[in-house]
Amino acid sequence: xxxxxxKPSRDICQRGxxxxxxxxxxxxxxxxxxxxxxxxxxxxxxxxxxxGSEATYxxxxxxxxxxxxxxxxxxxxxxxxxxxxEDSSIYLCSVPGDEGGGPGELFFGEGSRLTVL
Amino acid sequence: AQKVTQVQTEISVxxxxxxxxxxxxxxxxxxxxxxxxxxxxxxxxxxxxxxNSFDEQNEISGRxxxxxxxxxxxxxxxxxxxxxxxxAVYFCALSDHSTGTASKLTFGTGTRLQxxx
Numbered sequence: 001x002x003x004x005x006x007k008p009s010r011d012i013c014q015r016g017x018x019x020x021x022x023x024x025x026x027x028x029x030x031x032x033x034x035x036x037x038x039x040x041x042x043x044x045x046x047x048x049x050x051x052g053s054e055a056t057y058x059x060x061x062x063x064x065x066x067x068x069x070x071x072x073x074x075x076x077x078x079x080x081x082x083x084x085x086e087d088s089s090i091y092l093c094s095v096p097g098d099e100g101g102g103p104g105e106l107f108f109g110e111g112s113r114l115t116v117l
Numbered sequence: 118a119q120k121v122t123q124v125q126t127e128i129s130v131x132x133x134x135x136x137x138x139x140x141x142x143x144x145x146x147x148x149x150x151x152x153x154x155x156x157x158x159x160x161x162x163x164x165x166x167x168x169n170s171f172d173e174q175n176e177i178s179g180r181x182x183x184x185x186x187x188x189x190x191x192x193x194x195x196x197x198x199x200x201x202x203x204x205a206v207y208f209c210a211l212s213d214h215s216t217g218t219a220s221k222l223t224f225g226t227g228t229r230l231q232x233x234x
Contacts, residue, residue: 033221043162043209043224090160097164105164106222107153113160 002027002095004109012115013083020079021112023093028073033106034066037090046091049076083116090114119144121211129231130199138194138228140209146170150212151185151192152222157205165207168192180202199232206230 003026013019023032024111046066047055055068069077080087090111097105120143130136142151147176153165166176168185180197196203206229210222 042226043222045221048221093163094162105167107160107164108154108162110159110161 001097002029002107004093004095004107006091006093006109006112006113009110010113010115012117014085014117015082018079019083019114020077020082021091021093021114023076023078023109025074025095030073031093032070032090033094034075034076034078035092035094035108037092037111038087039088043092046078080114083114085116088114088116119146119211119213119223121209121223123209123225123228126226127229132200132232132234133198134232135195135197136232137197138200138207138209138230140192140194140225142190142192142209142211144211146201146213152210152212153183153192153194154208154210154224155205156208156227161172162208165194196230198229201207201232201234204230204232 003025007022007092011019030050032049035043036046041105045058046061047057047068049055049068049070051070051073057063065081067079078091090113092111093109097107122141123139125139127135149170155165156165166183168183171182173185173187182195184193190215192209196208206227207221208227209225
């Protein structure tokens with residue numbers, strides 16, 4: 001299993017500012033995923049972050065709004081830019097449990113709860 | 118397009134009651150995986166089970182059991198003799214192979230289970 005640490009665990013931000021969320025994994029992984037969970041809603045995949053290449057964004061999410069870095073195989077950051085109240089969500093980092101081929105379970109961090117005023 | 122439907126938004130039971138959480142999915146893939154995750158109040162998602170589309174055997178793990186029926190595209194989750202610690206939001210999820218990344222998941226909207234004494 002993988003242990004995933006996210007920082008910050010929660011934050012309150014002002015409209016128009018940006019916040020960077022960090023995700024640290026205790027083992028090397030090829031893929032890392034960033035999900036968003038809006039209040040009372042399900043999880044929506046924002047992007048897939050592979051080390052050494054540009055992140056792949058899902059429909060409705062763009063790099064200018066959610067820039068992602070993946071400097072090595074154990075770390076990634078997600079920035080929420082020019083925040084508005086609609087960005088208030090839990091942002092979760094996850095990694096696959098099985099790097100050998102078929103999907104293993106996903107391991108999730110505890111999430112970063114973001115409130116935008 | 119993939120879709121996961123959890124029609125029960127919230128369920129309340131008294132401790133020791135059995136409870137079934139329903140999950141219906143849609144996919145055009147012939148090979149896919151289904152998952153259940155638990156999200157306790159702490160926020161971290163906890164993997165419970167993975168089932169591939171070729172294995173329709175029901176599975177039991179302690180008080181948990183899963184009924185996978187391909188004919189009805191359902192993957193229901195039963196907790197027997199529920200306990201207060203089972204109180205959480207439970208998500209059903211489906212793997213998306215459209216991009217070749219089998220670890221990309223589509224989540225249902227979740228079912229909040231409240232177990233009281």
